[in-house]
Amino acid sequence: MRNSIEFKVYGKYALFTDPLTKLGGEKLTYSVPTYQALKGVVESIYWKPTLIIVVDEVRVMNAIRMESKGIRPMEYGGGNTLANYTYLKEPHYEVRAHFVFNENRPDLAHDRNEHKHHNILKRSLEAGGRRDIFLGARECQAYVEPCVFGEAPGYYDTYDGEIHFGNMVHGINYPDETGRDQMEVRLWNPVMKNGYIKFDKPEDCTKVRRIADMQPKLFDHHNVQSVDELFEEIEAGGQS
Amino acid sequence: MSWLLNLYETYKANVDRVGEIETKHNDREYTLLPVSHTTQNAHITVEITEAGEFHSAIVNDKSDISTLIPCTEESSSRAGSKIAPYPLHDKLSYVAGDFVAYGGQIKKEEPFAAYIKQLEEWANSPYASPKVKSIYTYLSKRRLIQDLVAWRVIFLDANDKLIDKWDKKYEALHGEKPPIFTLVAGEQESAFVRFNVRKQNDHTMVWKDSEMFNSFVQHYSSLLGKEDFCYVTGEILPSTDRHANKIRNAGDKAKLISANDTSGFTFRGRFAQSSDAASISYEVSQKAHNALKWLINRQGKIIDQRVFLVWGNDDLDIPDPNADTFTLKLELEPEMEPELKPVAADVKISHTYKEYAREVAKALDGYRNRLASRSKSNVNILILDSATTGRLAVLYYRNMEKNLYVDQLIKWHSTCAWLHKYRKNEQGETATFYGAPSTKDVAFAAYGPKANEKVVKGMMERVLPCIVDGHKIPQDIVRSAFQRASNPVALESWEWEKTLSITCALINTREVYNVALDTENDDRSYLFGRLLAIADVLERRALDSDERRSTNAIRYMNSFSRYPARTWSTIQSCLLPHQARLGTRVRYYSNLIDEVASKIKIEEFDNKALTGKYLLGFYSQRHELNYGKAKSGDSNPTIPTSNHEER
Numbered sequence: 001m002r003n004s005i006e007f008k009v010y011g012k013y014a015l016f017t018d019p020l021t022k023l024g025g026e027k028l029t030y031s032v033p034t035y036q037a038l039k040g041v042v043e044s045i046y047w048k049p050t051l052i053i054v055v056d057e058v059r060v061m062n063a064i065r066m067e068s069k070g071i072r073p074m075e076y077g078g079g080n081t082l083a084n085y086t087y088l089k090e091p092h093y094e095v096r097a098h099f100v101f102n103e104n105r106p107d108l109a110h111d112r113n114e115h116k117h118h119n120i121l122k123r124s125l126e127a128g129g130r131r132d133i134f135l136g137a138r139e140c141q142a143y144v145e146p147c148v149f150g151e152a153p154g155y156y157d158t159y160d161g162e163i164h165f166g167n168m169v170h171g172i173n174y175p176d177e178t179g180r181d182q183m184e185v186r187l188w189n190p191v192m193k194n195g196y197i198k199f200d201k202p203e204d205c206t207k208v209r210r211i212a213d214m215q216p217k218l219f220d221h222h223n224v225q226s227v228d229e230l231f232e233e234i235e236a237g238g239q240s
Numbered sequence: 241m242s243w244l245l246n247l248y249e250t251y252k253a254n255v256d257r258v259g260e261i262e263t264k265h266n267d268r269e270y271t272l273l274p275v276s277h278t279t280q281n282a283h284i285t286v287e288i289t290e291a292g293e294f295h296s297a298i299v300n301d302k303s304d305i306s307t308l309i310p311c312t313e314e315s316s317s318r319a320g321s322k323i324a325p326y327p328l329h330d331k332l333s334y335v336a337g338d339f340v341a342y343g344g345q346i347k348k349e350e351p352f353a354a355y356i357k358q359l360e361e362w363a364n365s366p367y368a369s370p371k372v373k374s375i376y377t378y379l380s381k382r383r384l385i386q387d388l389v390a391w392r393v394i395f396l397d398a399n400d401k402l403i404d405k406w407d408k409k410y411e412a413l414h415g416e417k418p419p420i421f422t423l424v425a426g427e428q429e430s431a432f433v434r435f436n437v438r439k440q441n442d443h444t445m446v447w448k449d450s451e452m453f454n455s456f457v458q459h460y461s462s463l464l465g466k467e468d469f470c471y472v473t474g475e476i477l478p479s480t481d482r483h484a485n486k487i488r489n490a491g492d493k494a495k496l497i498s499a500n501d502t503s504g505f506t507f508r509g510r511f512a513q514s515s516d517a518a519s520i521s522y523e524v525s526q527k528a529h530n531a532l533k534w535l536i537n538r539q540g541k542i543i544d545q546r547v548f549l550v551w552g553n554d555d556l557d558i559p560d561p562n563a564d565t566f567t568l569k570l571e572l573e574p575e576m577e578p579e580l581k582p583v584a585a586d587v588k589i590s591h592t593y594k595e596y597a598r599e600v601a602k603a604l605d606g607y608r609n610r611l612a613s614r615s616k617s618n619v620n621i622l623i624l625d626s627a628t629t630g631r632l633a634v635l636y637y638r639n640m641e642k643n644l645y646v647d648q649l650i651k652w653h654s655t656c657a658w659l660h661k662y663r664k665n666e667q668g669e670t671a672t673f674y675g676a677p678s679t680k681d682v683a684f685a686a687y688g689p690k691a692n693e694k695v696v697k698g699m700m701e702r703v704l705p706c707i708v709d710g711h712k713i714p715q716d717i718v719r720s721a722f723q724r725a726s727n728p729v730a731l732e733s734w735e736w737e738k739t740l741s742i743t744c745a746l747i748n749t750r751e752v753y754n755v756a757l758d759t760e761n762d763d764r765s766y767l768f769g770r771l772l773a774i775a776d777v778l779e780r781r782a783l784d785s786d787e788r789r790s791t792n793a794i795r796y797m798n799s800f801s802r803y804p805a806r807t808w809s810t811i812q813s814c815l816l817p818h819q820a821r822l823g824t825r826v827r828y829y830s831n832l833i834d835e836v837a838s839k840i841k842i843e844e845f846d847n848k849a850l851t852g853k854y855l856l857g858f859y860s861q862r863h864e865l866n867y868g869k870a871k872s873g874d875s876n877p878t879i880p881t882s883n884h885e886e887r
Contacts, residue, residue: 019518020244020471024498025506026633065705068635070627076504084625084633161641166241167474187474209469211516 003118004056004098005125006149009041011142013067014091014135019169025073027085029136031064032190033093035199036171037136042097044131045144046124048227049219050111051099052177054202060195061092061154091135091142096149104179107220116231122146123234156195163192170205176216177202183214243637244472244520246620247528249553250535259308259450262538269306270537273530274453275523276460278316279490282307282329282434282447283423284393286384290370292377294387295438299419307434307447310456312358313482313522321347325355327362327456328375329434329447332394336433337382343401344429356380362459369455371437371446384433394420394428402428461523470521472528477521481514484529487632488536488547488624494632496532496624497525543700544693546625546635552642554617559607559646561621561707562700565600565653565675566663572603600675601650608646619645621708623701635701638708645708652676652707658745659755659863662738674755677742679703685742686720689735718746722852726801728794744859747852757864761857762839765850768804769857770836772797775811777865778829782818801854803847 014029016037021028035055042053068086075081099121101112124130125146133142156163166189173184187207190197241249257272264270273279282305287295310327318324325334333339334351356379362368363376385402388394395414397403403410406421424431436446446452464478483497499514501507507517532549536542540549541562552558559568623636656676665671677685682703683696699717706713725743728736758766776793783791792814793800800807819826 018242019507020497020520021634023501023507023514023517024495024631025501026496026627026631028634028637063709065709065711066636066638067705068623068633068701082627083631084627084635086633086635086637164241166245167470167472168242169471187469187471189474207469207474209519212512 002098003100003114003121004096005042005045005121006094006096006147007045007125007144008061008092008094008147008152009038009133009135009142009144010061010090010092011133011135011140012090013140014088014142015085015137015140016088017136025081026083027137029066029086029088030168031088031165032060032168032192032197033058033091033136034169034171035186035188035202036169038093038095038097039171041095041133041135041142041144044133045129046117046121048108048111048117049105049176049217049224050102050108050227051117052102053097053099055095055097055199057096057149057199058197059094059150059154060156060192060197061094061152062090063155065089087140088135094147094149094152094154102176104176104216105219108224111224111227113227113231116227120227120230120234150196154195156192159194165190165192170200171202173202173208174216175214181213181215183211185209185211241639242472243620243622243634243639244524244528246553246618246639247531247535248472248524250551250556250620251527251531253553254531254556257534259448259453261448264537268537270534271308272534273308275457275526275530276310276312277308277453277456278311280307280309280326280329280432281305282309283420283431284332284388284433286388286433286435288374288378288435288437290374290437290439292374294378294383297388297391297393299393299423302423305423307432308453309434309447310453310460312460313480316484317482323349323351323354325351325358327358327460328372329432330355331429332385332431332433333429335379336384337379338385339429342385342396343399352382361463362456365459365462367455367458367462369451371449371452372455374437375435375446392418394431404428464522468515468519468521470524471518472520472524475521477523479515479519480522480525481519483520483525484533487529487533488542488545492632493629494626495630496529496632496634498631543697546623546697546701548700548704549622549624550619552617552619558619558642559604559649561649561652561704562679564660564663564673564678564681565657566660566671566673567678568649568653569600569603569673569675572600572607600653604646604650604653608643617642621704623704625697636704638705640708648708648710651710655752656713656745656749658741658748658859660738660741660745662734662741677745679707681738681742682717682721682746685724685739685746686717688724713746713749718743718852721746722855725855727798728790729798733790740855740859743852744855747856751853751856753853753856753860755860755863757860757868763853763857764840764844765853766857767836767840768800768808768850769854769859770861771808771833772800772811772854773858773861773865774829774832774836775815777862778815778822778826779818781825782821801850804850804854805845805847 014033015027016030016033017027018030038055038058039053042055047053065088066086067089068084071083071085072080073083099117102108125144129144133144134140135142167187168190170186170188173186175181175183178184186202186205187209188200188205251272254272258274259271261269261271283300284297285300286297289295307329309329312324312327314324315326333344334355337352337356339352340346340350359376359379363373385394389396395403395410395418397410398413404427406417420428420431434447466479467476468479470477470479481499483495485495486492487494487496497520499507507514511517535549535551536547539551539556540547548562550558550560559571618639619642621636621638622634624632625635626632653676657674659672659674660677661670661672663671663673679700680696683691683699686699687695702714703717705711721739721743724731725736725740731739772793776791779791779793793811796807796811800811819830
């Protein structure tokens with residue numbers, strides 16, 4: 001596929017928080033990553049407001065295991081509270097994703113150079129991402145490496161039948177990606193076959209829940225480095 | 241599927257159990273609550289006729305006060321001065337129309353006005369049952385206290401006001417202290433009143449009548465407003481932001497889902513209100529929480545506020561992963577008794593033990609086959625605990641196919657297996673079984689009988705994935721058990737024997753040994769363990785039967801595990817007088833020591849610490865000497881009983 005990358009992401013823990021338990025402060029992870037979490041991983045590799053990252057597919061490599069920890073969160077009014085967070089243990093995923101241009105940002109039309117963005121993206125992936133990679137929560141550090149999607153053996157390769165995970169959060173719709181001046185949450189029902197989960201596209205999600213009004217953040221040539229500039233830096237041997 | 245969705249499905253699969261009273265082993269009652277219902281202790285029962293006339297009233301007996309009552313969202317979370325009446329049964333200050341007339345104090349508005357208005361809506365709705373109408377007809381006459389006084393259920397003072405607290409001066413008016421003042425914790429106005437309607441051909445109590453349950457459930461469903469996406473089912477349904485507590489027991493205040501944070505940043509930041517972060521429908525919340533309460537009462541295990549729960553979506557009763565093989569076998573085949581006699585023949589030993597393990601596997605397979613009619617069924621494993629009093633967390637959740645679950649259980653009970661003698665059967669006799677210990681017993685072996693419950697529950701939570709997912713047992717647990725088993729001087733003899741066999745089972749999960757002695761094994765630790773066992777049995781045989789002290793082998797066991805070569809010379813020296821005492825019978829043991837010692841390579845006969853395998857060798861050799869055939873050609877000593885008495 002055009003403008004696509006394939007990579008593996010792995011770490012010691014992951015926390016894709018179920019919002020139902022988040023309300024009270026006791027976090028419990030989903031069993032598999034949300035689309036939004038993996039999109040965040042790709043955006044940590046490389047992202048500009050010119051681009052919209054689309055996650056195509058994820059493959060669960062390790063068995064789904066949970067582990068709980070006692071946590072001592074700080075309270076902003078002073079003092080602390082106690083909570084139990086339940087993490088995924090030793091998560092390992094293969095991801096395939098690509099980017100498209102954000103047509104809702106006409107100001108950045110000059111920045112739409114597919115070839116250069118893709119090259120920078122691949123190079124950033126080789127370097128392990130331009131920003132910190134984490135799985136769902138900031139404390140769950142992770143690493144990314146390029147790979148060939150579907151090549152390595154996975155735990156669920158020989159699993160017979162499908163695994164249904166019930167209703168889950170797919171992701172969040174922001175104004176600059178939808179063109180509507182509001183924040184929305186998408187819900188969906190993932191199904192895993194032999195470890196593979198194919199994601200619906202954000203626009204194909206039918207269960208969309210409006211949250212609140214929101215205005216898109218302004219990006220223009222004052223606060224965004226152009227792709228041509230960045231590409232020249234990299235070609236000159238600069239760091240990603 | 242998420243845990244809430246599975247609980248919701250479990251509730252729907254067991255709808256026929258709604259409202260049926262079940263009893264725990266300690267005679268506590270519990271039930272699967274209908275939606276929009278809760279339990280409350282009722283002090284007064286008022287009987288009403290079908291025509292809506294007062295019939296009679298009594299003060300309830302203490303054993304008959306638990307009552308299933310309908311409740312609304314507001315009434316289930318009312319507190320302080322807030323007026324939120326229960327729909328039908330409620331406190332006297334709410335249900336009595338003449339409460340104020342008899343001296344009742346109200347803070348702002350009249351509670352009865354809110355109550356009767358709510359009841360009127362129900363009585364006039366298309367879902368109302370005849371009993372509701374009868375009760376409404378009577379209560380709208382506003383004469384409940386008057387009738388209760390006439391029936392000497394509640395009592396007035398000389399000024400015709402409700403007596404708050406019983407005092408000697410009222411004996412002139414009413415004689416002995418009436419029972420209502422004993423039963424109600426607070427004042428008379430706090431007495432909880434329940435209503436029953438007397439019918440000629442229907443003797444079901446209103447609070448046990450499924451027609452009444454359905455009547456209110458349907459009525460209340462029609463009143464629910466504000467539909468929103470349910471994050472559990474994905475459908476648009478009436479939502480709620482109040483969720484149940486009392487999940488682990490009737491006094492539990494912790495909630496699984498709570499959202500009352502207005503000053504912190506638990507969810508605020510990206511979201512402004514709790515309804516922004518997540519929304520769950522009223523029906524799913526009610527059914528999931530009620531199912532969870534019911535399952536915890538029915539088959540949950542609670543250790544220091546931590547709940548371990550296992551259930552199936554279709555068949556609720558699932559083999560407990562925390563149970564040992566003995567308990568599991570009794571559950572799956574209650575008519576069979578486990579083997580009680582020690583095996584006597586060398587040839588039979590491994591066959592019998594493998595046969596026993598195969599029997600458990602067969603029992604589990606038989607259990608699996610009983611569900612062959614269903615193509616797919618799942619097992620749920622849930623662990624709950626709270627770090628603070630107000631919130632309950634899901635520490636572990638696993639949903640797996642039943643076939644896979646049974647396979648994992650078979651594997652666990654086949655690999656973490658050893659011979660155990662610490663269980664008693666129904667007649668109180670010692671029962672021998674070969675298989676896995678329970679996780680509680682693993683905690684006993686690793687931390688001792690007086691371990692803090694927090695440590696025990698933490699360990700049980702960590703061992704559960706080893707049973708269910710086939711992971712390795714954490715190294716610190718095995719090491720801790722190993723060190724305790726290597727220190728018999730610090731333990732009672734029964735305690736040490738139990739710890740020893742459990743530790744052998746834990747070590748065996750990665751070594752795959754038999755209880756039967758493996759004479760071909762030339763592992764260094766295994767051989768040293770055998771040496772120690774021979775020394776122990778030799779000395780025990782030489783001691784008089786009335787001499788109860790532990791042998792030198794047992795005394796030096798701790799240092800032997802760390803400095804085997806050095807300690808062995810000490811043990812060998814201590815054996816000399818006992819060898820002399822045995823006379824010619826010592827030849828068998830001396831030959832055995834020579835045989836085992838010669839298997840140890842010279843370069844391995846050093847002071848490096850022994851691994852856990854030495855316990856396996858120790859146990860197997862001792863078992864062989866105590867129960868196997870004696871091979872001494874000079875004499876035929878009788879087979880002795882066990883050297884150590886068990887508690």
